[in-house]
Amino acid sequence: MAKLVSDFLLERLTEWGVTRIFGFPGDGINGMLGALDRAKDKIEFVQVRHEENAAFMACAHAKYTGEVGVCMATSGPGAIHLLNGLYDAKMDHQPVVAIVGQAARMAMGGNFQQEVDLDSLYKDVAREYIHTLMVPEQAQTLVDRAMRIAKGERTVTAIVIPKDVQELDASKPPRKHNATHTGVGFPDIHMVPSEADLKRTADLLNDGKKVAMLVGAGALGAADEIIEVAELLGAGVAKALLGKAVVPDDLPYVTGAIGLLGTEPSWKMMVECDTLLMVGSNFPYSEFLPKVGQARGVQIDIDPKLLSLRYPMEINLVGDSKQTLRALIPYLKKNKHHSWRKGIEKGMEDWWKVMDARAKDSAKPINPQRVFQELSPKLPDNCILSSDSGTSADWFARHIKIRKGMKASLSGNLATMCPGVPYAIAAKFAYPDRVPIALVGDGAMQMLGNNGLITISKYWKKWKDPRLVILVLHNDDLAQVSWEQRVMSGDPKFIGTQRVPDFPYAEYAKLLGLKGVFVNDPEKIAEGWDDVLSADRPAVLEVITDPAVPPLPPHISFDQMVKYGSVLLKGDPDEVDIIKSTWKSEMSTLFS
Ligand SMILES: Cc1ncc(C[n+]2csc(CCOP(=O)(O)OP(=O)(O)O)c2C)c(N)n1
Numbered sequence: 157m158a159k160l161v162s163d164f165l166l167e168r169l170t171e172w173g174v175t176r177i178f179g180f181p182g183d184g185i186n187g188m189l190g191a192l193d194r195a196k197d198k199i200e201f202v203q204v205r206h207e208e209n210a211a212f213m214a215c216a217h218a219k220y221t222g223e224v225g226v227c228m229a230t231s232g233p234g235a236i237h238l239l240n241g242l243y244d245a246k247m248d249h250q251p252v253v254a255i256v257g258q259a260a261r262m263a264m265g266g267n268f269q270q271e272v273d274l275d276s277l278y279k280d281v282a283r284e285y286i287h288t289l290m291v292p293e294q295a296q297t298l299v300d301r302a303m304r305i306a307k308g309e310r311t312v313t314a315i316v317i318p319k320d321v322q323e324l325d326a327s328k329p330p331r332k333h334n335a336t337h338t339g340v341g342f343p344d345i346h347m348v349p350s351e352a353d354l355k356r357t358a359d360l361l362n363d364g365k366k367v368a369m370l371v372g373a374g375a376l377g378a379a380d381e382i383i384e385v386a387e388l389l390g391a392g393v394a395k396a397l398l399g400k401a402v403v404p405d406d407l408p409y410v411t412g413a414i415g416l417l418g419t420e421p422s423w424k425m426m427v428e429c430d431t432l433l434m435v436g437s438n439f440p441y442s443e444f445l446p447k448v449g450q451a452r453g454v455q456i457d458i459d460p461k462l463l464s465l466r467y468p469m470e471i472n473l474v475g476d477s478k479q480t481l482r483a484l485i486p487y488l489k490k491n492k493h494h495s496w497r498k499g500i501e502k503g504m505e506d507w508w509k510v511m512d513a514r515a516k517d518s519a520k521p522i523n524p525q526r527v528f529q530e531l532s533p534k535l536p537d538n539c540i541l542s543s544d545s546g547t548s549a550d551w552f553a554r555h556i557k558i559r560k561g562m563k564a565s566l567s568g569n570l571a572t573m574c575p576g577v578p579y580a581i582a583a584k585f586a587y588p589d590r591v592p593i594a595l596v597g598d599g600a601m602q603m604l605g606n607n608g609l610i611t612i613s614k615y616w617k618k619w620k621d622p623r624l625v626i627l628v629l630h631n632d633d634l635a636q637v638s639w640e641q642r643v644m645s646g647d648p649k650f651i652g653t654q655r656v657p658d659f660p661y662a663e664y665a666k667l668l669g670l671k672g673v674f675v676n677d678p679e680k681i682a683e684g685w686d687d688v689l690s691a692d693r694p695a696v697l698e699v700i701t702d703p704a705v706p707p708l709p710p711h712i713s714f715d716q717m718v719k720y721g722s723v724l725l726k727g728d729p730d731e732v733d734i735i736k737s738t739w740k741s742e743m744s745t746l747f748s
């Protein structure tokens with residue numbers, strides 16, 4: 157059989173190193189499905205239950221491996237379903253290529269069934285590159301450009317293929333006018349600032365008496381350099397949430413998360429520092445950074461568009477974080493102002509005690525913080541964590557101590573619900589011998605997570621280590637938003653919008669042939685974790701948690717305090733429990 161355009165496309169993708177595509181079929185990509193069958197020894201197709209999950213998986217593949225993630229969907233509805241996951245990738249700067257079908261060329265423009273104007277629909281999400289493949293000779297150019305631009309710009313690109321084109325004979329561009337001849341491959345980029353800029357930077361940093369570092373996802377892979385720089389400068393290191401795995405939390409000067417979900421030592425360090433070194437971070441909340449004018453700033457980022465975006469920096473450097481820090485280190489002097497560093501370390505020592513105390517506060521029936529606090533020391537080496545966007549993100553940010561070798565991510569900039577489960581699935585496909593752990597709320601489980609369990613049940617027997625763990629915080633509440641309403645808007649929880657219907661998550665897992673463990677007694681949490689982490693198959697740990705435990709920011713503003721207090725007078729259904737929980741949390745902070 158002659159090679160078809162769809163065969164050629166897959167072949168070209170394999171030349172780019174693609175080994176897996178996440179997707180869901182439809183007749184708009186029939187030709188691609190046939191080709192996937194013929195190419196099954198080289199490219200694995202992971203079939204999801206909803207295209208949004210496929211896009212989340214492609215995003216997670218990129219986040220956890222550094223490779224380009226690829227997802228595929230049919231024309232019209234399939235392409236529409238991908239969108240949220242594609243935005244997740246775009247906003248967290250991940251290279252993802254979406255391949256989507258389209259009506260046949262003959263039908264296009266005829267208001268045909270499933271004919272959606274995909275150029276317009278993807279105009280924003282794939283603005284760096286979206287093209288429709290109209291003739292076979294274009295195929296290599298479109299694949300090469302979609303892959304190269306996704307990787308080079310760390311963004312989402314899309315190839316739209318009318319269904320009839322997929323089944324045409326493949327044809328290389330001829331050697332004649334109007335033909336374009338592209339090639340495969342992406343170089344390792346060595347990007348460091350000039351010697352003069354490095355020296356200037358070192359002078360500024362060497363002058364600092366109280367140096368704070370903020371590292372983000374762009375610093376993943378630069379752990380050794382971050383640690384060496386922090387040691388030399390006597391600095392503390394705060395981590396934006398996407399950069400949680402940059403450096404381990406067992407280093408005494410790592411202050412952990414920053415921002416609303418952050419730690420008090422991160423907050424204090426930013427308020428008091430005289431020098432800020434920001435590496436690979438686009439952390440959005442400026443109010444958690446030093447006051448403008450308070451600190452001299454240096455920022456290192458590979459993307460010039462992100463420089464001086466959140467804080468006006470004195471020196472802006474464009475470069476790869478690892479290579480730039482490596483080049484900078486010889487110019488740095490050992491800082492002699494030990495008291496700054498000692499203060500940070502003492503602050504962290506106290507903070508971990510606060511975390512421990514808060515986790516021990518009693519709740520009805522289980523304090524979610526305790527679930528995370530008990531998981532932390534039990535995390536298997538090299539595990540891969542994913543968190544969803546509910547309160548799990550708060551507890552993940554604060555209570556989980558990352559160790560060397562682990563990976564961790566979540567939807568950082570889009571902060572969408574539902575990435576937890578598909579991220580874990582993509583992690584498992586990429587690293588079948590490691591243990592992914594997804595930390596998810598019940599709202600997100602009902603939205604997409606439960607159908608992710610069906611995908612897990614379809615594939616788990618192929619995995620080298622069958623363990624994949626999903627924690628469900630069963631609190632019958634969209635708790636994160638209930639809290640945002642209380643604290644930001646002064647509104648009490650409205651059952652009509654916030655209550656999540658009951659659902660038996662562990663039982664459902666069992667129904668699917670997975671392991672399900674149900675815990676509603678705080679004394680059984682540890683045993684629950686041991687059960688799921690040693691299971692012979694993927695497992696759901698369903699824990700009944702108290703929605704009244706407040707995800708308190710590291711410091712609460714007067715305005716927020718007033719609003720927060722006022723909701724209790726307006727008849728919040730969780731009123732009594734909230735008062736108790738908040739009081740307990742505050743007491744833990746005072747007396748630890
Ligand atoms: C797709 C999407 N819809 C809505 C939101 C707003 N939102 C953020 S967190 C959250 C609550 C999530 O509830 P759940 O998953 O049960 O977690 P909990 O906060 O209860 O732990 C909501 C509705 C969002 N971020 N993304």
Ligand SMILES: [Mg+2]
Nearest residue numbers: 597598599633
């Ligand atoms: Mg919930």
